[in-house]
Amino acid sequence: MKPISRRTLLKGAAGAAIALPFLNAMTRRGRADSAFPKRFIVWFTPDGNIHENWVPTGTTTNFTLSRILAPLAPYQDKLVILDGLTDQVGNYGQEPGDDHQRGMGTMLTGVHLLDGTQQGGCTTCPAAGLAGGISVDQAIANAIGTTTKFKSLELGVQAGSSGAWAYSNYTAANSPLPLDNDPRSVFARVFADLGVDAAALARLRAERKSVLDAVADSYTALSARLGPDDKQKVDGHLSTIRDLELRLTTPGATVGGSCAKPPEPAMLDVMANDNFPTVGKLQMDLLVMALACDLTRVATIQWENSVGDVRFTWLPGQNITRGHHDMSHDGDDVTQTIEWLTQINVWYTQQLAYFLGELAKIPEGAGTMLDNTLVFCCNELARGNVHSHNPMPYLLAGGAGGGLKTGRFLTYNGDPHNNLLVSLMNVMGVQATTFGDPNFCTGPLAQL
Amino acid sequence: MRRTRRSALGPLALLLLVGPGCLGQIGATKQETGACGGAPEVGATPLRRLTRFEYNQTVHDLLGDTTQPANAFPADEIRAGFDNNSAVVGVSPALTEAYLNAAESLAKNAMLTPANLLSCDPAKLSGAADEDACATQFIGSFGKRAYRRPLSDDDAARLLAVFHAGRTAQDFATGIRYVIETALQSPQFLYRVELALPPADGAGDLAPLDSYEMATRLSYLLWSSMPDDALFAAADADELKTPDQLRAQVMRMLADPRAHGAVAHFNQQWLKLDKMSSMEKDAKAYPSFNASIVPLMQQEVQQFLEEVMWGQKGDLHELLTAPYSFMNGQLATYYGVGGASGSDFVRVDLDPSRSAGFLTLGGVMAMLGKADQSAPVQRGRFVREQLLCGMMPSPPPNVPKLPPLSPDLTTRERLTQHDADPACHSCHRLMDPIGFGFEKFDGAGLFRTSESGQPIDDSGEIEDADVAGPFTGAAELGEKLSQSLFVQKCVVTSWFHYAYARLEAPEDQCTLKTLSQKFAASGYRFQDLIVALTETDAFRYRRVSGGAQ
Numbered sequence: 001m002k003p004i005s006r007r008t009l010l011k012g013a014a015g016a017a018i019a020l021p022f023l024n025a026m027t028r029r030g031r032a033d034s035a036f037p038k039r040f041i042v043w044f045t046p047d048g049n050i051h052e053n054w055v056p057t058g059t060t061t062n063f064t065l066s067r068i069l070a071p072l073a074p075y076q077d078k079l080v081i082l083d084g085l086t087d088q089v090g091n092y093g094q095e096p097g098d099d100h101q102r103g104m105g106t107m108l109t110g111v112h113l114l115d116g117t118q119q120g121g122c123t124t125c126p127a128a129g130l131a132g133g134i135s136v137d138q139a140i141a142n143a144i145g146t147t148t149k150f151k152s153l154e155l156g157v158q159a160g161s162s163g164a165w166a167y168s169n170y171t172a173a174n175s176p177l178p179l180d181n182d183p184r185s186v187f188a189r190v191f192a193d194l195g196v197d198a199a200a201l202a203r204l205r206a207e208r209k210s211v212l213d214a215v216a217d218s219y220t221a222l223s224a225r226l227g228p229d230d231k232q233k234v235d236g237h238l239s240t241i242r243d244l245e246l247r248l249t250t251p252g253a254t255v256g257g258s259c260a261k262p263p264e265p266a267m268l269d270v271m272a273n274d275n276f277p278t279v280g281k282l283q284m285d286l287l288v289m290a291l292a293c294d295l296t297r298v299a300t301i302q303w304e305n306s307v308g309d310v311r312f313t314w315l316p317g318q319n320i321t322r323g324h325h326d327m328s329h330d331g332d333d334v335t336q337t338i339e340w341l342t343q344i345n346v347w348y349t350q351q352l353a354y355f356l357g358e359l360a361k362i363p364e365g366a367g368t369m370l371d372n373t374l375v376f377c378c379n380e381l382a383r384g385n386v387h388s389h390n391p392m393p394y395l396l397a398g399g400a401g402g403g404l405k406t407g408r409f410l411t412y413n414g415d416p417h418n419n420l421l422v423s424l425m426n427v428m429g430v431q432a433t434t435f436g437d438p439n440f441c442t443g444p445l446a447q448l
Numbered sequence: 449m450r451r452t453r454r455s456a457l458g459p460l461a462l463l464l465l466v467g468p469g470c471l472g473q474i475g476a477t478k479q480e481t482g483a484c485g486g487a488p489e490v491g492a493t494p495l496r497r498l499t500r501f502e503y504n505q506t507v508h509d510l511l512g513d514t515t516q517p518a519n520a521f522p523a524d525e526i527r528a529g530f531d532n533n534s535a536v537v538g539v540s541p542a543l544t545e546a547y548l549n550a551a552e553s554l555a556k557n558a559m560l561t562p563a564n565l566l567s568c569d570p571a572k573l574s575g576a577a578d579e580d581a582c583a584t585q586f587i588g589s590f591g592k593r594a595y596r597r598p599l600s601d602d603d604a605a606r607l608l609a610v611f612h613a614g615r616t617a618q619d620f621a622t623g624i625r626y627v628i629e630t631a632l633q634s635p636q637f638l639y640r641v642e643l644a645l646p647p648a649d650g651a652g653d654l655a656p657l658d659s660y661e662m663a664t665r666l667s668y669l670l671w672s673s674m675p676d677d678a679l680f681a682a683a684d685a686d687e688l689k690t691p692d693q694l695r696a697q698v699m700r701m702l703a704d705p706r707a708h709g710a711v712a713h714f715n716q717q718w719l720k721l722d723k724m725s726s727m728e729k730d731a732k733a734y735p736s737f738n739a740s741i742v743p744l745m746q747q748e749v750q751q752f753l754e755e756v757m758w759g760q761k762g763d764l765h766e767l768l769t770a771p772y773s774f775m776n777g778q779l780a781t782y783y784g785v786g787g788a789s790g791s792d793f794v795r796v797d798l799d800p801s802r803s804a805g806f807l808t809l810g811g812v813m814a815m816l817g818k819a820d821q822s823a824p825v826q827r828g829r830f831v832r833e834q835l836l837c838g839m840m841p842s843p844p845p846n847v848p849k850l851p852p853l854s855p856d857l858t859t860r861e862r863l864t865q866h867d868a869d870p871a872c873h874s875c876h877r878l879m880d881p882i883g884f885g886f887e888k889f890d891g892a893g894l895f896r897t898s899e900s901g902q903p904i905d906d907s908g909e910i911e912d913a914d915v916a917g918p919f920t921g922a923a924e925l926g927e928k929l930s931q932s933l934f935v936q937k938c939v940v941t942s943w944f945h946y947a948y949a950r951l952e953a954p955e956d957q958c959t960l961k962t963l964s965q966k967f968a969a970s971g972y973r974f975q976d977l978i979v980a981l982t983e984t985d986a987f988r989y990r991r992v993s994g995g996a997q
Binding site: 098100116117119120121122127129130151154161162163171172174175176177178180185189203206207208210211212214215217218219221222225226227229230233234236237240241243244271307329330331334 | 492494495497520522523525526527528535537538539540541542543544545548551602603606607609610613614617622626629630633634635636639641643726839840841842843844847848849951992993
């Protein structure tokens, strides 16, 4: 499988060289059309980045993409590159978890991890549980995800399934959203009833309404008899049942325009190392179609997980046999490893370029779906071999329906990433002045 | 703030001479003071939800369904090594959807053969009264089995209303289908609700279980599934109260094949056997290994554990020293041992001087080996964590590179840096010297006597344990571990975590002490430990504070 054609790549590389004179002209807010929904996408890749090969050069509006970001050249005017932010809450030393666990748990929540049972790699920290609060994607979904069939979708590419290392997304403290690593299961869940005949669908909905009403009643009755801890558990479950009921009444998707039922993915060992690129492409394609059909407006694509150890055996001519996380611990003097980690991040950027390209293929008003989408690219670490949380390699892509002024390279001096989380809310049209732990937040991020 | 580090070992912690901060422990036990046998004490007992494994077993026993629908659920969160921990982890929207889908497909399957469920023939029903009578009868009998106790009036009325909704929408069978779908998503099915009895006078916040709740505790501990007819009958007669009544049930249940599946599920998690299915080996390093060996190794390990858990001896010493295994012709040929031919697995006796029971099974050595070399660190870590219940941290940042594989260096020589560099040594001393004891088994589980042209040195040392000291070879290591108080205690603690689906609390010290005493008195027999797990305060009572009122 080859998600990015050689031609696209060449075009991209050339674009980086020749596009500079046009950049100022291209710096603008995206072509917004309020007839189309805004979408928010989290794009996660793990184990840190190689900053010197990631950071652009130049000024805010007149910059040259780095080696790692070069594949994004066709979309340079759709980007905001954020250098110099710190995951301060994750970097704070007294709380549970190692640097990976904290980086992962705080990335979207902005709050410390809870106590738990995973020791991780920090010998002096308390063992970690899961994150202690709602993640920003879910806070946004609570506002903009109420009318679609799915409030949000969480797609994994060989993502883990347990502990703080595994999850990006939380509906509340200790309530992680599992990643679905199997494109066939995503297909079944998201698209199975697309195009089913109206009468059959109406019958199914009526049945589910009767059943879920009764189910919800029994949770309510039980909840009243429980002590506070068990009650919280049962009430949380009940709220997901209520939510499911609510979504039965959403109109669902109509095939037509850019929305079509995608082909059912073939059977595949989704956790086999070398199937990683194939699974990734399937998940990206399914997500783009879910967005085009307006089945959801909030989603995450999580590649691996924190401490992900996929072996990038497919990088041409490299013969890599070690895992991503294993290599990320090597010191800077191991130049071969730094080169491989750079190439891994280049590969990830190529996938992002493909994804942005697919979004840009879908016309919406005078622009494309990319203009109405905000993609937040994040990592749990800044640099793997020192486990740092500064400077974080954050990047935004897409116009957010006019909410974001793109084509910019912004630099900061250690500002807390919680401020960025506030701004993500605001850019998506959700009011907020603080997010996560207020001790690590001073308000919306400057310049955005 | 709080966050003091606490030891789960009680007085044994005094024996630990641990490098600063390297070795972690989970759970909390207060210093053992005072005698046990007084008023019962139990740690908090949060509400439990069926695991995927339990869900599959339960719908099999409830409906005869063999489709294992829970395999499509999001994975259970693993805490402290097990999938059933009851600490609060929220139900995700995806899981709620999965419950809905599973309930629909189970109900549809069940209604393919309504005669298995209904006391009436739907084709011969005449009129609403007839239908209601049959539906009511079904709700009472099916509902009791699904909710694992007789239905309350409210529960029965709710299910009858759902039946009427389905009957109105289409027909009688649809109404029954709605009832099944509703029951399978209700908290009384998905959760282990324990609310029947209040605390006795003077018992503080400790409440006993009624006979239905006790039947359910027994069936999920021993079978990972719902109670059978005999347990329901005992509960109906309220005959699950006295120690003798419970013991009689426990002995009956241990003799049922379902107990073997449940114990295997424990072992699968305790001994990290899931790793076996993802084993890949380098064809250049291990040319005789191929993918067809993996399922044979898995069967070997399963049959060995089956023998150790349920056979004549059935004890910890057997687990860690037994000089035999189970193989068919292909696997015996792979290992280069005689004693088996053909496709059936048979018991094969092995050289006792090479064997450490489970630990030196080829599949286990391969599972704990790297793709192209042995792995003393991983093997030592396994012993340290799974058998000694220590928690090792992940490697720190900026790890210096070890020398690469080379024809001139043995694995042991390549790891000398762990000994020389103090930063490495503080943790690796707890793993590598144990793992060196397995060096006569290569990364693919094959016995060897030399590496890189040099004879294998499989001498090692256990540090920071009651059996600390040097040893030579896996057999001596296994013998030492089998005599270790630390290992014995670790087995008890691991079973506690699994059986009660929670970590130990300070109030559980007498439960743990009783378990350890009974395990010791039995000669460390696993079946006796399982019986003992049903005789503790933790099993016989629930705490109402915070949890159910």
